Amino acid sequence: MKNSRIIKKNYEFEKIINKKNFLKNQSFVLYSIKNEDDKFRYGVSVSKKNWKAWERNKIKRQVRSIIWEYIKISENHSVDVIVMVRKEYENKTFIENTESFKKLADRLRK
Template structure:
């Protein structure tokens, strides 16, 4: 079954980032735009400066887990969101990262 809540295509990433609507903190940068499908979609980007492929995939799994918890708690806004992780994420606990990301996503509303 295809997951329609994940943004994977490069042109979709570039379209959302090109709109220059963003929120940021020390851990994440979030770009967002309103979508026409009336459901929440997200994409995750972790740069190569953060670490090797194993570490980047581990970070993506953590971010997906946090986003899933946010969606599960009745967040269904019609937005496309690109989440870009910053290097400061490596020095924070899971709870701190979760709090930072939750606050940013909720500020999109």
């Protein structure tokens, strides 16, 4: 079963990032753009210079979990989001990072 909410293609990442519509806090940078699909689509980016492969994979799993929880509780809105994880992410707990993401994502709607 293919998940149609995940952005994987490099050209899609570039299109969203090049619009330069972003919000940031200590743990995340969210780049966003409106879409026509009436879905919340997302991509996750974790830097190679900050973490080893197993750490990046763990962080990506955690961020996807945070995003899925956000999608469940939020209204449907048509936006594509690229989530870039910052170095400060590892200094906070999972719950703090979850709250941080939710506050940032709620600002996207405004």
